[in-house]
Amino acid sequence: MDKYEIKHFREKEEIYLPKELSNHDKEIILLNYIDSDVPNxxxxxxxxxxxxxxxxxxxxxxTLLKAKRKAEEQEERFFEKSSGMEMETTVIFSKHAEKEVFLDNEGVKTTATYSSKWIEDNLDQATLLNNFIYMFEFVDRQMRCAFVNKESEMGAFERFAFMSAQTGYTKGVAFDHKNIFALLQMNGYYNQLFSNGIRLEEVIEWFFVEYLFEEFNAFGFKVAMPSANSTFLEKCTAVMPALESTLKQFILYVEERQIDFELLEIRSEHLVYKNIPSLIDKKYVYGIGEEFKQVTFLLFSDQSGLGYVGENRKTYNDFFDLLRNEQLKMNDFLSFDMPRVQWLIDQDYLKVDSGGFLVFSDNLLVAILYDLYKNDVVAYWNCPPEAREKLDQLAARNVIEFENTLFSRPEYHYINYLLNKSQFNNGLDLRNKYSHMQPFSEDEEKTHAHNYYVFLTLFIVTVIKINDEFCSELSSESINFT
Known part of the structure; x- marks a missing residue:
């Protein structure tokens, strides 16, 4: 496992296995380990x-099934006394809510209350979709999906203490909490709309068939969502072909500026989410190269050691927080930290002001780098003009690069984790479960309902991303559905 599966955070000495050790021998070793008294x-x-x-x-x-069942057996035994950390998330739709949205965070308990009266008073399709942006915050202000895992949201213990696979999707407690919260929002909102005679599926159909044509003259999109009378199993089986069809239509629209369904039928390419193109140039920004790694590590990482300068000062999470809250001079730093601080000065990220204190050379530049470090991606056209100018300068210095895709890297990694195992060996494989067989469980209806809300959440994120594409192409400052 150390040789083939475990992700190591530091370079380890190469492990050599005897050439005579066959794959059958390796599997026998694994089986013996699974059957051992106390496997890890x-x-x-x-x-x-x-x-x-x-x-x-x-x-x-x-053998995989045997390991799965053994792991489940151990999990039940280890956690039967509820020794883990308990987190509580509640979503409420209330007619008596005084505000459209009220969030209450108390430690590990989160309660979100939404005004069902406000929703009932604003049932036009555009507002119903805008609610996913402004009320439920499925995306941030740059239209980046909120549900992806971010290393910046993981503590040092999560990042380094837990064993993970080389090809596994890394996720932490914050990731699980965000996705549970999103499913509760989707479940509640779906039923709230249904009680008002509106099916979310029909709102999605409106977006593709009517809205794109009326607002952007993008004619020809079609989508057939699951019917009202279908079971959740039938909905799960039908919704992914609908999503994939709309994405293939979008690809053809980007390439041809029209949708020819005969051509779509002839084209039989497998849908690869990272290859779905964008309508616009310079869609996403990513950090590259040693300079980017070094500056973001020194400024923003809790592992740089620069958040602490002495016993008489408060310890901060990182150097960025330290400089924002303390006045520091070069001689405040320990001798072995001075070369790294000097590097930041030499590269013009820091400077010494007239009073001899260290300050940021360019606050906007540092804010952009901070955004990139925290979110792994920046949406170029959703930044103000002055920020785009800084990004162009960074690109000229090979500190960043651009890509033109519908989904950002964190987003298509997340989608692959949910839908298949093409990229991550711990992927949920939800699409393939319904494409190749009908999944069974002890509580089938509940499982299918849960999975359907996952699919719908992904569909809504796709709708938001496509809307952002058309708005950005028009250089519009508004990303609202109108």
């Missing part, structure tokens, strides 16, 4: 997600 739960979780590779290790489905 972390290793069991890795084993159950192994993706066979004849050049590395091949594991039969039966």
């Amino acid at each position: 739960l972390n290793y069991l979780r890795l084993i159950k997600n192994i993706q066979s590779n004849k050049d590395k290790i091949e594991v039969s489905p039966r």
Whole structure:
């Protein structure tokens, strides 16, 4: 497992296995480990997600299932006394709510209350979709999906203490909380609309069939959403073909500026989310190169050690917070930290002011770098003009690069995690479960309902992203549905 599966955060000495050790021998070793008296739960979780590779290790489905069941058995035993950290998330739709949205965060307890009366008074389709942006915050102000995992939201213990697979999707407590919260929002809102005689599926159809044509003259989009009378199993089976169809139509529209369904039928390419193009140039910004790694590590990482300068001062999470809250001179730093601070000065990220204090050379530039560090991506056209100018300067210095895709890297990584196992061996594989078979569980209807709300959440994010594409192409400052 150390050789083939475990992700190591520091370079380790190469592990050599005897050439005589066959894949069958390796599987026997794994089976013996699974059957041992006290197998490590972390290793069991890795084993159950192994993706066979004849050049590395091949594991039969039966062995994977055995590891899965053993892991579940251990999880039940370890957590039967509720020894884990309990988190509570509640979503309420109330006619008596005084505000459209009220969030109450008390420690690990989150309660969100939404005004059902306000929703009932604003039932036009555009507002119903805008609610996902402004009321439920499925995206931020740059239209970046809120549900992706971010390393910046993970504590040091989560990042380094837990065992993870080389090809696994990394996720932390914040990720799980955000996605649980989103599903509760979707479930509640879906039923709230239904009680008012509105199906969210029909609002999605309105977006593609009417809205895109009326607002952007984008004619020809079609979508057939699951029917009102279908079961949740039937809805799950039908919704992904509908989503994939709209995305393939969007690809053709980007390429041809029209949609020819005969051409779509002939084109049989598999949909790869990272390859879906954008209507606009310079859609997303990503940091690249050693300079970007160094400056963001020194300024923003809690591992740089620069958040602490002495016993008489408060300790901060990172150097960025330290400089924003304290007045510091070069001689305040320990001798072994001075070269790193000097590097920031030499690269013109810091300067010494007239009083001898260290300050940021360009506050806007540092804010942009902070955004990139925290979110892993910046949406170029959703930045103000002065920020775009700074980004162009960084691109000229090869500190950042641009990509033109519908979904950002964090977003299509997240989508792949949800829908398939093409990229991550711990992916939920929800699309394939409904494409190739009908998943069964002890509480089937509840499972299918849960999965359907996952699919709908992804569909809504896609709607928001496509709307942002058309708005950005027009250089519009408004990303609202109108």
